[in-house]
Ligand SMILES: O=P(O)(O)OC[C@H]1O[C@H](OP(=O)(O)OP(=O)(O)O)[C@H](O)[C@@H]1O
Ligand SMILES: O=c1cc[nH]c(=O)[nH]1
């Protein structure tokens with residue numbers, strides 16, 4: 001498993017505003033979009049491309065086009081939805097599938113309550129979007145879902161992660177081609193399964209509603 005933790009002052013600055021409990025939902029939403037575009041740039045470094053011949057006004061040359069089958073972007077509802085626009089702005093030809101997952105806040109186990117994905121993901125590059133990698137249960141479950149349908153490699157883009165969550169995903173996804181791109185690696189999980197220092201409940205802060 002490859003892990004890339006962003007190291008850029010703009011990302012850290014935007015994350016700082018996001019973490020601030022006084023930041024209201026509209027600002028939170030637009031910051032998530034901006035952060036996503038910056039992280040997507042890193043996460044798509046290995047997106048598959050094919051050569052493409054074109055004619056410029058001066059000559060002919062060979063460039064690249066995003067390869068078929070097109071990448072599949074999968075936001076994990078709810079909170080991952082806030083990251084979708086930032087990703088599709090960068091890869092407009094990507095297809096989008098949806099997974100709805102909710103973590104039981106007592107057992108910390110995720111359940112899948114919605115799924116809208118192609119049945120066959122053979123040979124697909126998949127990008128999972130979820131702002132929070134806490135225990136890692138939700139991300140592991142989402143990745144397993146995609147590999148079960150034939151995905152070849154899965155890249156997750158998360159704003160915040162924990163050492164505990166990374167360990168869990170690494171253990172669960174052993175032998176799989178997995179990359180995780182994080183905006184920041186936080187200190188730890190607290191006794192309620194929340195990321196410390198974190199930003200609280202990402203879904204609630206994005207949408208201003210209670211998710212459970
Ligand atoms: O790593 P884990 O311990 O599994 O926790 C992370 C999950 O928790 C949050 O979603 P939540 O279940 O709160 O759903 P929501 O997006 O609807 O708020 C978050 O968006 C992740 O999906
Ligand atoms: O800190 C956390 C952990 C899980 N889900 C969140 O939204 N925040």
Ligand SMILES: [Mg+2]
Nearest residue numbers: 201203204211
């Ligand atoms: Mg939530």
